[in-house]
Amino acid sequence: MSFGRDASYSLFDALRPETGSEVTNAVVATYSLDLVALLGLVLALGGKADEEFETGPIGLVDAFRKMRGKLRVICQKGRIVVPRKHHAVLLLLDGMVRQNPSNERSASWHPKFAFVRYQNSEGPSWRLWIGSRNLTGSHDVEAGLVLTGKIGGARGAVLHDVVDLANYLLQTDDLPKAVLGELKNVKWSAPPGVKVNRIHWRKVGSVVPFLSKSTRPRPTIVISPFIDPTGIAEALAFAGGPIGLLTVDGSAKRVSFPADVDARIMGAPEALGKDASEAPIESVDSDFQDLLPQSGLHAKLLLQKRGTKNVLLIGSANLTRRGLNGPNAEIMAELEISDAETAKSLTDFFDCRQKVVFDDKAEDNTDSMRASLDDDISSLISKDFRMDLKSSGLALTADSSLDEFLARNSLHVGLLSLPSHRVEWPRGKASLLIYEEDLPFKSRTSLVVFEAVSKSDATVKRKWTQLIPFSNLNYEERDRAAIAAYVGPGRFKDWLRSAMEGVVPTESETWSGEPKIVGGTRSKGAIDSVFALEYVLGRWARDPDDFERRVPDVSSMLLAFSEEIERGADGHEKESARKDLAEVGTFWTAVSGAIEAGSE
Secondary structure, eight states: OOOSGGGOOOHHHHHSOOTTOEEEEEEEEOSSEEHHHHHHHHHHHTTOTTTGGGOOHHHHHHHHHHHTTTEEEEEETTOEEOBSSOOGGGGGGGGGEEEEOOOTTTOOBOOOEEEEEEEETTEEEEEEEEESOOBSOOOSBOOEEEEEEEESSSSSBOOHHHHHHHHHHSOTTTSOHHHHHHGGGEEEEOOTTEEEEEEEEEOTTOOOOOOOOOSSOOOEEEEOSSBOHHHHHHHHHHHTSOEEEEEEHHHHTTSOOOTTEEEEEEBOOOGGGOOTTTSOOOOOOBOGGGOOOOOBBOOOEEEEEETTEEEEEEESOOBSHHHHTSSSBEEEEEEEEOOHHHHHHHHHHHHTSEEOOOOOOOOOHHHHHHHHHHHHHHHHHTSOEEEEEETTEEEEEESSOOHHHHTTEEEEEEETTOTTOOEEOOTTOSEEEEEOSOOOGGGOOSEEEEEEEESSOTTOEEEEEEEOOBTTOOHHHHHHHHHHHHHOGGGHHHHHHHHHHSOOOOOSBOTTSOBOSSOOOOOHHHHHTTOOHHHHHHHHHHOHHHHHHHOTTHHHHHHHHHHHHHHSOSSHHHHHHHHHHHHHHHHHHHHHHHHHHHHO
16 A cells, blocks of 8 residues: 555556456445546446447447446435536436435535445455545545455454445445345455554434544644634644644635644645535536546545554545534545555655645635525525426426526526537426427436526536436336447447347447547458357357346347337438348347247
């Protein structure tokens, strides 16, 4: 374990399965969520380690099919970021996300952790990640811990705190009951030189202090981008004397530091990492691939020297009242570090930072207007919305009037899947049609984009995505239609081969439609050689269970491809796709019949 620059690696690296293993269950907790980053996690957990964001459309669909029903991401309600670019495939992710509905004016869902269960020939294994990073494309300075777990064996230790936090912070449908029960017997191993003393956690709305008071002075370094007077006082009591504090410039200007605080500063975290539970919200538009490397600070750490050893707290809680004491939901791992070099690397990181230089800065009137909009948005997000598909179109309905919000702000809403179609919410109505025609299955999603603009200053605005209950959304039918549209009629043979064999073809473009730097295509003969009855039956005979797991919905997908082809413009391309699909349909009917006869 080290905090040196050369020791950094991504969350995807920490969680992706090893060769020969596959993910059976995964739960990730985050405050803010970038859907493109979630797509990257799907690719990493789905075994696309070699390509990740260079994966092609069929590779992405393969990873999605592997992770569907296995991955749950929990985020703060109203904190799903609106992608800058329109990627229609992102709507497939709505079934993987759960929002925590806490009202941020009083308490936030703020823990960052991941439980991942893997399976290989030797049995199940686990990884638990705890840290400061949101599931976003941020390049800020972050900190995290990975624990590996197995059942039985001499190494590791059972951590009852882990079982408790899973039982209290997760819901019954986040992880299967049998999987949760397995956690009671998992022995967790930490990196060399690290011992886990305990895991601190807190659910939304509770007050549970994370720091104890020291009876004598102990050298202590605290790193936190967001701070307040209560947090500083708690850190001083924890240290029993002076502390070193590394924060960001904006936070340093909002507090007065006692004389026994050696305050240093770094750059602020990217807007995407902005923590609204501790600081004003900024308008955010993001795309994972467009984010440039930054040097902002988003890590949360407390290092205290105790004799020959050091105690390190690492996780999600900022140096604030809501972070350290509550009522934010948070998680922190308390570690005992026996390796002096680990502590030194963090101390060196602190020592090279610039000392705080105090200057007076007049308050920008825009800040107060943003704060006012933020408060209005928190009230809006606390309302319950629902969507219903009616004969007149898709209706979005609020549980109470929006007039108080609309008196000060304008509001536009629309589906994530239709970025160019937004409607303004009029005063005097608690319901409106956000789409007035028959909505195609491929565009149906519970992800709704909201954009609020202050009527006092049009430059003060915010856009966010929210999951809205969609009463009659058939996710399976929608997924098939969306996949068929995304893969496209020209590639359904490649998709079918992938479904039958579990082998993703070499693709010449990435999932987003960009040409690959290193890509390729297979010859028509190589593709068509798969579509021989004897070949497929031989594949089925080698491992019937695996084959039948892989192709349960091929017939339904072929129908979805047919419907997508028929929606296309008339012409040679459409006729060619019809002919190819008819040939594949006849072939698949023969395969299905032969397999059914062979199973009797």
